[in-house]
Amino acid sequence: MDISVYRPGELSAADRASWTAFQSKAHLQGSPELANPFLAPEFTLAMGHHRRGVRVAVVREDGEPAAFFPFQRSLTGVGRAVGLGVSDAQGLVHRPGFDWDARELLRACGLAVWEFDHLVEGQRPFAADATGGFPSPVMDVDQGYEAYLGHLRSHAPKFTRTTLAKERRLGRDAGEVRYVHDERDPAALRTLMGWKSAQYRRTGRSDRFAQAWITDLVRRLFHTRSESFAGVLSVLYAGGTPVAAHFGLRGERVLACWFPAYDPGYAKYSPGLVLHLRMAEAAAADGIAYLDLGRGQKEYKDSLKTREITVSEGWVTRRHPVAVGHRARRAPVRALRNTVQSRPELFEPADRMLKRLGRIRSGNQ
Structure with a gap:
């Protein structure tokens, strides 16, 4: 070689x-x-x-x-x-x-x-x-949106029925529901990042958009477009007002989901779930095979998925003192995080504590 x-x-x-x-x-x-x-x-x-x-x-x-x-x-x-x-x-x-x-x-x-x-x-x-x-849960849409929706109706009938009903109620209460799959207005991207930052703070997580390089990276990818790759901003509007949005990356056959968020003022309508169904419909029409929801245990992912793929973590090392030192520093942190995330009796109290800290940090006790 x-x-x-x-x-x-x-x-x-x-x-x-x-x-x-x-x-x-x-x-x-x-x-x-x-x-x-x-x-x-x-x-x-x-x-x-x-x-x-x-x-x-x-x-x-x-x-x-x-x-x-x-x-x-x-x-x-x-x-x-x-x-x-x-x-x-x-x-x-x-x-x-x-x-x-x-x-x-x-x-x-x-x-x-x-x-x-x-x-x-x-x-x-x-x-x-x-x-x-x-x-890493995925939403298969290679057979078309109706086939995907049919899968949801058979595997999660209550979830599907409730989500579609909430979309109709959102339209009645807030005005016409409109979906833009590839929104090109930078103001909409700023709105999404603002929602996501607030969500990170509210739930006690580290705010990724407080890191300038991540904000700049997303903006650059938003403007990156070719036949085989694009940053895609999808927005759900109700009565002309954005209520949910998502920014991800599109390849020829895969839409990688990345940053979803919604306006908490519309939480009772589950606009994030409605948005994902609209994304699936538009992605199927674009010839996308599946939406990759990304690693991580979330209730909404379990409801939307058709199957799961596997991603791994670890490190490849050579015989070198730098490798020994790096692994010694990183291994305990990873092991602790994965143990907490994989055991509900540990994750749930930790999640509650983070959210409590988030409320204190946001001044909403």
Whole structure:
């Protein structure tokens, strides 16, 4: 293997085209997980504008690209998946049948360790070092919206009936319900980020949009558009007023759900659920195969999903003191978080405490 490492902006047009082609054909070649837009060159390019140390390793065989491995690297050789903490799909994008030695790849990239938290399926050389796998619910719409809705009616009849009834009631009480699948007004994006920030604070979570680089990244992706990739802002209006919105990333076959939020003043109408059903309908009409709701246990995801895929977390390490130190620092934190999240008797009181702290922080005791 011939491995060369580039800054994202240094990739040639031919290399970027090969990367996109691998993703476009992935579902036909038994690797549909590689089609996720978080694995697209556009996401790595955007990350390269806002975070230091973003690189791409291009693996060539007989002079032709065989794989693309995006990563972030510190000066000490600690590697992370691109967008670790905000990206919902990570791994190496490759041609059919390609196999690799994980530690040889790390050596060529100058990494002592590579950490991931959303490794997609089919990454055997990396998955061997995973510390755990986690469900990521999806909404399959490849057979059309009516087929998806039929699945919901048979598997969650009360949920489906109630959500559709709330949409009708929202229209009666607040005015005509209108959905825009690809809203291009930046003001609507600002509204969404404001809602999401308030939600983070209200529930005691860390406010991602308080970090300037995440806000700037989302804005950049909002303006990024090509045939194979786009940042998509979807908005639900009632009586001309936005009541729910979502920003995610669209590939050719996958809509990756990312930042959903709604106006709490309309909570009784469940506008977020109504929005997701409208998103499913529009995505099906656009030829999307499924919506990836992302890792994490949420009641609304359980209600909307048709199945689950698996993402993994862990780290690949070489024999190096930097790798030993990094793993020693990170392993206890991850183990504690995963234990709390996987056990209701621990998660529920922790969640209540966070929400209580959020109310105090927001001045709403």
